[in-house]
Amino acid sequence: MTAAARPNLGKSAASGNILSIKGLTKIFGGLTAVNNVDLEIPRQSIVSVIGPNGAGKTTFFNMITGIYEPSSGTVDLDGENLIGLRPDQVTAAGIARTFQNIRLFASMDSQENVMVGRHSRLKATYIDSLLRTKRFHESEKEAEDVANLMLEFVGLARFRHDLATNLPYGDQRKLEIARALATSPKLVLLDEPAAGMNPRETEELKSLIRRIRDDLGVTVCLIEHDMRLVMTLSEHITVLDYGTKIAEGLPHEIRNNPKVMEAYLGRGAVAGEYGKEEVVKGSANA
Ligand SMILES: Nc1ncnc2c1ncn2[C@@H]1O[C@H](COP(=O)(O)OP(=O)(O)OP(=O)(O)O)[C@@H](O)[C@H]1O
Numbered sequence: 001m002t003a004a005a006r007p008n009l010g011k012s013a014a015s016g017n018i019l020s021i022k023g024l025t026k027i028f029g030g031l032t033a034v035n036n037v038d039l040e041i042p043r044q045s046i047v048s049v050i051g052p053n054g055a056g057k058t059t060f061f062n063m064i065t066g067i068y069e070p071s072s073g074t075v076d077l078d079g080e081n082l083i084g085l086r087p088d089q090v091t092a093a094g095i096a097r098t099f100q101n102i103r104l105f106a107s108m109d110s111q112e113n114v115m116v117g118r119h120s121r122l123k124a125t126y127i128d129s130l131l132r133t134k135r136f137h138e139s140e141k142e143a144e145d146v147a148n149l150m151l152e153f154v155g156l157a158r159f160r161h162d163l164a165t166n167l168p169y170g171d172q173r174k175l176e177i178a179r180a181l182a183t184s185p186k187l188v189l190l191d192e193p194a195a196g197m198n199p200r201e202t203e204e205l206k207s208l209i210r211r212i213r214d215d216l217g218v219t220v221c222l223i224e225h226d227m228r229l230v231m232t233l234s235e236h237i238t239v240l241d242y243g244t245k246i247a248e249g250l251p252h253e254i255r256n257n258p259k260v261m262e263a264y265l266g267r268g269a270v271a272g273e274y275g276k277e278e279v280v281k282g283s284a285n286a
Pocket residue numbers: 028031033051052053054055056057058059060100
């Protein structure tokens with residue numbers, strides 16, 4: 001994709017941290033799901049948040065994106081406070097996300113699903129759409145153009161007119177990424193993007209995530225259980241366990257951190273699911 005063909009996806013020459021989180025906490029009744037977590041995400045980096053099942057990762061994303069109101073703490077995107085904003089306002093501020101459980105519109109084709117993401121950026125009003133005004137038609141054309149560009153970017157252009165739910169599972173995850181990118185984010189949060197993918201799809205995902213950062217200038221933060229992917233892709237890793245940050249640092253630091261090993265391995269059934277094998281795989285292949 002040439003620079004000229006690229007929509008404005010929030011690429012910025014500014015440096016420093018794009019997201020700054022301080023003391024983020026979420027208490028559900030008697031359960032502290034996220035406990036006083038700080039996180040700084042450098043601009044145009046690829047970072048990961050990992051941790052065993054129930055560590056608080058998705059709750060953390062839900063607070064950043066306005067789905068849950070934090071019990072306490074602050075979230076600043078480029079210096080703009082996001083606390084108290086609705087999810088659509090957080091998207092407008094520049095954060096897009098995908099979900100652990102794929103959330104596509106079953107009755108829409110791939111292009112329409114991605115256009116939904118673009119609509120969050122468009123100027124046409126409800127009245128425009130009712131009256132089919134010039135502005136409505138211009139907005140729809142722009143949404144379609146951006147959707148096609150993003151479908152091409154993630155490698156799904158040929159499925160443009162296929163129902164989203166007819167796509168193979170791995171491609172549905174890519175379609176969600178295309179929809180998130182269509183909102184022109186500065187930062188994209190990917191919640192378990194490799195879940196359910198086969199090794200070939202995971203390799204493709206890895207190169208897609210790198211292109212999101214390198215070609216579009218979008219910062220990427222992922223939650224992921226695939227340690228091989230996390231260790232090879234991330235520049236910085238934060239580890240949560242029982243809602244608390246137990247470690248952060250470079251992949252080789254995390255891989256050799258005894259607290260992290262204990263969090264994954266010392267948990268019986270959880271370790272059996274993805275702990276020991278994945279941690280060892282990450283060590284061997286990073
Ligand atoms: N809406 C809610 N109400 C009550 N408890 C919740 C709610 N959402 C999450 N929790 C609890 O908060 C804790 C953290 O859950 P969360 O889903 O954030 O973990 P996670 O690290 O994303 O787990 P996984 O890797 O399994 O997706 C869990 O104990 C969970 O049961």
